[in-house]
Amino acid sequence: MASHVTPAPKRGNPVRLILPLAVFAAALAAWEGYVRLNGVPPYILPAPSLIATTIVTDWPLLRASLFTTLQTTLLGLVLAVLGGVFLAVLLSLSRIVEYSLYPFAIVLQVTPVIAIAPLLLIYMPQDAAVLTCAWLVAFFPVLSNTMLGLQSVDRNLMELFGLYGAPAANRPLARFRSRLKALWYLRRPAALSAFLTGLRIAGGLSLIGAVVAEMAAGSAGAGSGLAYRIIESQYRLNIPRLFAALVLLALTGIVLYLLLAGISHLLLRRWHESALSRDA
Amino acid sequence: MHDISKVFANGVTALAGFDLSIRAGEFVSLLGPSGCGKSTVLRLVAGLAAPTAGQVTWPGSTNADHRSEIGFVFQEATLMPWADVASNVWLPLQLRGVSRRDARERIAESLALVGLEDFAKAYPRELSGGMRMRVSIARALSIRPRLLLMDEPFAALDEIARFRLNDDLLRLQSELGCTIVFVTHSVYESAYLSSRIAVMSRRPGRIVAEIPGEPPGPRPKDFRTSPRYAALCGQISQILLEQTEEHL
Numbered sequence A: 001m002a003s004h005v006t007p008a009p010k011r012g013n014p015v016r017l018i019l020p021l022a023v024f025a026a027a028l029a030a031w032e033g034y035v036r037l038n039g040v041p042p043y044i045l046p047a048p049s050l051i052a053t054t055i056v057t058d059w060p061l062l063r064a065s066l067f068t069t070l071q072t073t074l075l076g077l078v079l080a081v082l083g084g085v086f087l088a089v090l091l092s093l094s095r096i097v098e099y100s101l102y103p104f105a106i107v108l109q110v111t112p113v114i115a116i117a118p119l120l121l122i123y124m125p126q127d128a129a130v131l132t133c134a135w136l137v138a139f140f141p142v143l144s145n146t147m148l149g150l151q152s153v154d155r156n157l158m159e160l161f162g163l164y165g166a167p168a169a170n171r172p173l174a175r176f177r178s179r180l181k182a183l184w185y186l187r188r189p190a191a192l193s194a195f196l197t198g199l200r201i202a203g204g205l206s207l208i209g210a211v212v213a214e215m216a217a218g219s220a221g222a223g224s225g226l227a228y229r230i231i232e233s234q235y236r237l238n239i240p241r242l243f244a245a246l247v248l249l250a251l252t253g254i255v256l257y258l259l260l261a262g263i264s265h266l267l268l269r270r271w272h273e274s275a276l277s278r279d280a
Numbered sequence B: 001m002h003d004i005s006k007v008f009a010n011g012v013t014a015l016a017g018f019d020l021s022i023r024a025g026e027f028v029s030l031l032g033p034s035g036c037g038k039s040t041v042l043r044l045v046a047g048l049a050a051p052t053a054g055q056v057t058w059p060g061s062t063n064a065d066h067r068s069e070i071g072f073v074f075q076e077a078t079l080m081p082w083a084d085v086a087s088n089v090w091l092p093l094q095l096r097g098v099s100r101r102d103a104r105e106r107i108a109e110s111l112a113l114v115g116l117e118d119f120a121k122a123y124p125r126e127l128s129g130g131m132r133m134r135v136s137i138a139r140a141l142s143i144r145p146r147l148l149l150m151d152e153p154f155a156a157l158d159e160i161a162r163f164r165l166n167d168d169l170l171r172l173q174s175e176l177g178c179t180i181v182f183v184t185h186s187v188y189e190s191a192y193l194s195s196r197i198a199v200m201s202r203r204p205g206r207i208v209a210e211i212p213g214e215p216p217g218p219r220p221k222d223f224r225t226s227p228r229y230a231a232l233c234g235q236i237s238q239i240l241l242e243q244t245e246e247h248l
Helices: A014-039 A048-057 A059-094 A095-110 A117-122 A126-151 A155-164 A170-216 A225-237 A237-269 B038-046 B085-095 B100-113 B127-142 B159-176 B187-191 B229-246
Strands: B004-009 B017-024 B027-031 B052-057 B071-072 B147-151 B177-183 B196-200 B206-214
Touching: A014 A048, A014 B017, A048 A059, A048 A237, A048 B206, A059 A095, A059 A126, A059 A170, A059 A225, A059 A237, A059 B027, A095 A126, A095 A155, A117 A126, A117 A170, A117 B004, A126 A170, A155 A170, A155 B071, A170 A225, A170 A237, A170 B085, A225 A237, A237 B085, B017 B206, B027 B038, B027 B187, B038 B071, B038 B147, B052 B196, B085 B100, B085 B127, B100 B127, B159 B187, B177 B187, B196 B229
Parallel strands: B027 B177, B027 B196, B071 B147, B147 B177
Antiparallel strands: B004 B017, B004 B052, B196 B206
């Protein structure tokens, strides 16, 4: 008999943190050196140090843009989670709803959303169009992953539920209630890990959706998000600022990912296989 | 407990003319080749499936729903991986609306019965296969069933764990006085455990022989090496062999 396993110690291997940081620092140094030694003009390729100074000097402008993009991304993500989970639960409760709606969800998912963005801009005010775009892209990973999770309950557990649960009822209302019960006790926790996978994907996609929509809107001459700053800087040949906005976008994506991965780890670490460290 | 007699006839393929009665306090093994419908029998008894023809009857009771008296143990432990051991054991009571506080004593008792009182806070993935199966048994016992249905519960375990659980199961039965119907494809396991062994034919399954075994209760330490046990195993094997030859 195996003894009680204590929770695995944290993976505190410093090499795994130091190595990528060293590679990153080396790349930056090579870039800086190349620009300085060859005297590359900043409108062709700005040095990392110049990009850093630009972030500081243009901060008031960039901060406002960052805030706009962040707001769109997070709001889009929250709405996508609410909508995706709600629809997934609805589809899992009723076969009829599932059969009649799910195909459309897939059609919308496989349509490249950048193609919808100009249309949205025609029908909606610009803010709403950008938000809708972010929501649309983030919505489907949440929906399809949550649905997959809700359906992946152990069949024996469902039988056990039937055995110990409420008596098999023939009245539709009672049947619906027992389905709700199974949803809450079994499907909800069973779906958690798949949902969190969807959430991690959706976080990144929501940012992409926001950027795509901002670019579509930006080329029409409106907007104030980071993507719009990029387009604007390109027109004005303000390449250092273009890079600065790009860096902020990348940082946003990284922070968002780390945040969602952290949430997922917190929720799953006690029981899920994926949260087990390999040497446990 | 009243005695149960059931007559199934599942028209399609699984069972045909299946006939078995079970008396209170028995330990009945259903033994047969793979796919002969042993599990189907359990599912019919549990009410998880309905027979195509024939009836499952419980004399001495007019209530059609016997699920409150039945504990079910699957081949796999079938635990909820997201819940700790105590919560897993709580599930059947929880589904009946018993609060955690009211169920606490019963959960502790059930865990003590299977020797896992120290593992209430552990998660299933932290346990070995044998311990998971113990949790599964504790869960089935939490409602103090009068009838315990077990579907090849120890098939996936190593022999040492299986022997220990065999002995534990016999002890539990004598402590709790429940009736057990045990599905297995192991001749030796059925001979060791059962007070009666019902041998089933190939599909469509029916009972071809009923062999009396040892009365319920713990076995003496040397039972596995006793001539009585060897004779029992030989007798059962012989019947199974005749079964397979008939169909070759």
